[in-house]
Amino acid sequence: MTFSANIDISSRGFADIIDSTSRVKAAISESGLRDGLVSVFVVGSTASVTTIEYEEGVIEDLKDAIERMAPTGIPYRHDSRWGDGNGFAHVRAALLKPGITVPVMGGSMALGTWQQVVLIDFDNRPRKRRVAVQAVGDR
Amino acid sequence: MTFSANIDISSRGFADIIDSTSRVKAAISESGLRDGLVSVFVVGSTASVTTIEYEEGVIEDLKDAIERMAPTGIPYRHDSRWGDGNGFAHVRAALLKPGITVPVMGGSMALGTWQQVVLIDFDNRPRKRRVAVQAVGDR
Amino acid sequence: MTFSANIDISSRGFADIIDSTSRVKAAISESGLRDGLVSVFVVGSTASVTTIEYEEGVIEDLKDAIERMAPTGIPYRHDSRWGDGNGFAHVRAALLKPGITVPVMGGSMALGTWQQVVLIDFDNRPRKRRVAVQAVGDR
Numbered sequence: 001m002t003f004s005a006n007i008d009i010s011s012r013g014f015a016d017i018i019d020s021t022s023r024v025k026a027a028i029s030e031s032g033l034r035d036g037l038v039s040v041f042v043v044g045s046t047a048s049v050t051t052i053e054y055e056e057g058v059i060e061d062l063k064d065a066i067e068r069m070a071p072t073g074i075p076y077r078h079d080s081r082w083g084d085g086n087g088f089a090h091v092r093a094a095l096l097k098p099g100i101t102v103p104v105m106g107g108s109m110a111l112g113t114w115q116q117v118v119l120i121d122f123d124n125r126p127r128k129r130r131v132a133v134q135a136v137g138d139r
Numbered sequence: 140m141t142f143s144a145n146i147d148i149s150s151r152g153f154a155d156i157i158d159s160t161s162r163v164k165a166a167i168s169e170s171g172l173r174d175g176l177v178s179v180f181v182v183g184s185t186a187s188v189t190t191i192e193y194e195e196g197v198i199e200d201l202k203d204a205i206e207r208m209a210p211t212g213i214p215y216r217h218d219s220r221w222g223d224g225n226g227f228a229h230v231r232a233a234l235l236k237p238g239i240t241v242p243v244m245g246g247s248m249a250l251g252t253w254q255q256v257v258l259i260d261f262d263n264r265p266r267k268r269r270v271a272v273q274a275v276g277d278r
Numbered sequence: 279m280t281f282s283a284n285i286d287i288s289s290r291g292f293a294d295i296i297d298s299t300s301r302v303k304a305a306i307s308e309s310g311l312r313d314g315l316v317s318v319f320v321v322g323s324t325a326s327v328t329t330i331e332y333e334e335g336v337i338e339d340l341k342d343a344i345e346r347m348a349p350t351g352i353p354y355r356h357d358s359r360w361g362d363g364n365g366f367a368h369v370r371a372a373l374l375k376p377g378i379t380v381p382v383m384g385g386s387m388a389l390g391t392w393q394q395v396v397l398i399d400f401d402n403r404p405r406k407r408r409v410a411v412q413a414v415g416d417r
Binding site (some may be wrong): 249 | 319323354355357360369373376
């Protein structure tokens with residue numbers, strides 16, 4: 001079986017990190033998937049999906065690390081060419097990559113107790129984001 | 140067909156990098172999968188799975204790069220809130236992400252000769268880790 | 279259904295970033311896949327696959343960020359042991375990881391308008407690269 005869903009999420013941008021676990025779980029539940037894979041993939045080139053313990057402190061710690069990897073306050077060629085001012089967002093998204101694929105076993109994602117699926121929106125303005133959820137496997 | 144397996148791995152933590160290729164291969168062999176996908180995904184929010192040439196020198200080089208990205212010796216908000224002392228581990232795991240998905244063609248993963256599947260345990264203590272292996276495809 | 283293809287790509291190395299979207303699309307089209315997953319995975323331990331807007335400025339910005347994460351001009355243990363001079367390439371590939379898995383819905387990858395699938399070859403010489411493309415799902 002295959003199952004497709006789209007999750008629409010409003011973000012504030014600027015490395016806004018949004019816990020999307022319950023919505024992915026709802027899509028899997030709706031699909032009836034028992035065993036297989038689910039891909040959670042953000043459409044667009046200035047956002048990423050990963051997992052983290054969704055705890056306020058470590059969420060800010062992650063933002064600090066991302067700021068070290070691709071700082072906001074340095075010049076980006078993308079900005080001098082296009083004037084969007086979001087060169088840092090493109091670089092961050094390419095480094096953290098757009099999606100994750102999670103095993104589904106017995107109807108549940110193989111996540112740890114504190115391991116949440118999060119969308120990170122790196123863009124420099126609020127965005128409406130679409131996250132594609134695609135399941136493949138057995139009912 | 141789908142096939143699920145769990146691989147249990149003991150780690151020493153502190154960016155312990157463990158070659159898990161043979162165990163993933165054994166799971167694929169057991170599954171009988173000929174062509175499809177295998178997802179290798181660590182359960183928990185302080186570890187990651189990637190590929191690398193499992194050579195002693197470059198393993199240490201990777202640890203150095205990870206230390207630059209999310210150093211152990213800087214303050215983390217997670218630690219001041221929770222006292223676990225493993226804020227760096229959470230940040231590293233979110234950046235390197237929990238899993239990989241590998242094509243399986245003709246019964247074998249599409250890995251290069253020197254490309255190994257590794258678990259990296261970022262936590263600040265020894266851990267028993269569970270790696271979920273989920274295959275989907277044709278026998 | 280499952281479908282396997284290999285895409286062979288010539289690269290110049292040194293973080294050469296190559297837009298591979300049209301070739302992945304051609305493989306999906308040939309497969310007849312309507313709904314499912316496609317894994318795009320580079321064979322070898324000194325290259326990665328990710329997505330980015332394939333725009334000349336941000337491509338160079340990404341190279342700069344990668345240079346900050348794992349610089350070329352620092353000593354690597356891998357090089358002192360093996361003399362290949364490509365320790366930085368191994369580290370970069372492990373950090374950026376070998377592949378991506380993309381949802382396919384209605385015959386198309388769930389990519390944004392400007393979101394391209396790229397191979398990044400980190401090695402320190404020109405290479406012939408093989409990218410494994412594996413699709414799983416429904417026709």
